[in-house]
Amino acid sequence: MERDEWLTAVSNIPSYRVSDIFVGQLYPDPGKWPAGFYSCRLATSNIAAAKWLAQWGFYIVDTAITLEREPFQPVTGGTVHRFHSKHGISIRVRDVQPQDYRPLLDIAEESFSCSRFALDPHIPRQTVSDIKRAWLGSYFSNGRGERVLVVASGNEAAGFLAVLQQPDAMVIDLIGVKAGERQQGIGRALTRHFCALYQKQTVRVGTQAANIPSLRLYYSLGFVPTKTEFVLHAHIG
Numbered sequence: 001m002e003r004d005e006w007l008t009a010v011s012n013i014p015s016y017r018v019s020d021i022f023v024g025q026l027y028p029d030p031g032k033w034p035a036g037f038y039s040c041r042l043a044t045s046n047i048a049a050a051k052w053l054a055q056w057g058f059y060i061v062d063t064a065i066t067l068e069r070e071p072f073q074p075v076t077g078g079t080v081h082r083f084h085s086k087h088g089i090s091i092r093v094r095d096v097q098p099q100d101y102r103p104l105l106d107i108a109e110e111s112f113s114c115s116r117f118a119l120d121p122h123i124p125r126q127t128v129s130d131i132k133r134a135w136l137g138s139y140f141s142n143g144r145g146e147r148v149l150v151v152a153s154g155n156e157a158a159g160f161l162a163v164l165q166q167p168d169a170m171v172i173d174l175i176g177v178k179a180g181e182r183q184q185g186i187g188r189a190l191t192r193h194f195c196a197l198y199q200k201q202t203v204r205v206g207t208q209a210a211n212i213p214s215l216r217l218y219y220s221l222g223f224v225p226t227k228t229e230f231v232l233h234a235h236i237g
Contacts, residue, residue, distance in 0.1 A: 001033070010134045011127050013037050018053075031056065035237025039116070044228045053232055062116040062231040063209035067223035068169065068202055075196040075221075091185060093193040096148035100157040101140050103178075104150070107160065108136040111176035114211040116231045136162060136174055145173055149193060151186045153178070161190040170198040172205040187214075191221055 007015040014036030040058065042049050050060065096104070109129040112118055117128045138144040139162055151159040158181040164173035172194060177186045195203055205223065207214045 004039075006134075007037075007131070010131055011037070013127075015039075033236055036235075038234040038236060040232045041229045042232065044230055046230075050230055050232065053234070056234065057236060058232040058234040060230050061120045061233050064116075064206055064229045064231050065209055065215065065225055066204065066206050066227040066229075067218050068204045068226045069195060069221065069223045071200050071202055073195075073199070073222050075192055075199060091151055091189040093149055093151055093189055096140075096150050096157075096160070100148075100150050100152075100160075103157045104148070104160050104176075105133050105137055107157070107176045107178045108132045108174070110179055112174075114208045114214075116208070116233070119208075119210065120233050122233075122235050132174075132176075136160070136176075146170070149190055151177075151190060153181055159186040159190055161194055163194065166204070169202040169204040170194075171203070188217055188221075191217060195221060 001019070002017045004015040004017050014034060016033075016036055016038045018038055018040040038058070040053060041064065042053075044063065050058075109132060112128070112132050115128070115132070117123050117131055118125075136148075139148050144164070146163045146165045149161040149163065150157050157178075159177040160175065161172060162174040164171040172191070175187060175190060177184075203223075204226075205218060207218065209215075209228075
């Protein structure tokens with residue numbers, strides 16, 4: 001079990017991560033755990049651990065799906081920087097600029113309706129918004145990640161994709177599109193641009209089983225599932 005200091009600070013609730021390696025072993029009695037918010041990711045084959053956690057108030061809020069795209073797959077349909085939406089609108093992808101920060105943080109607040117925090121009925125909506133705003137904000141203020149890609153509508157940012165580097169892959173850490181600009185091909189353009197930039201590397205993304213539009217997008221661009229996990233939450237004390 002590990003205290004999540006970042007989430008604790010953002011949510012103002014003591015928050016902890018429980019590893020499936022330790023479930024029922026090093027911490028056999030959750031009744032003695034400190035009060036707070038707990039989360040655990042379990043392989044979907046580990047039904048025994050999920051059943052054990054359920055006895056202590058844990059419940060499944062999400063089934064997380066990790067997808068990967070292998071190196072050197074071609075990225076077709078347009079240049080690296082410019083795309084056309086299904087409505088014929090020209091979409092340009094560029095790196096983030098300081099004037100984008102505020103509108104992108106607003107987009108982050110209103111996005112991610114399928115995230116594990118949004119799906120948990122016991123987490124207030126404002127807390128969900130605060131978490132997503134702080135997550136993206138860490139790219140601008142704390143040096144998290146590698147870069148943020150942006151699509152602008154006129155002079156204002158309409159969507160973003162935050163890139164995180166892991167030892168074995170480049171990762172889509174967050175992606176969001178402004179309400180009113182969705183279903184225009186912006187998410188697709190951002191993802192294709194990301195794939196083109198890192199075409200020589202494995203690229204990875206995580207999404208939720210509940211997020212069917214995202215799954216369809218990633219499948220269409222050559223991503224394949226590599227891992228599935230139950231995500232469980234508990235609010236103890």
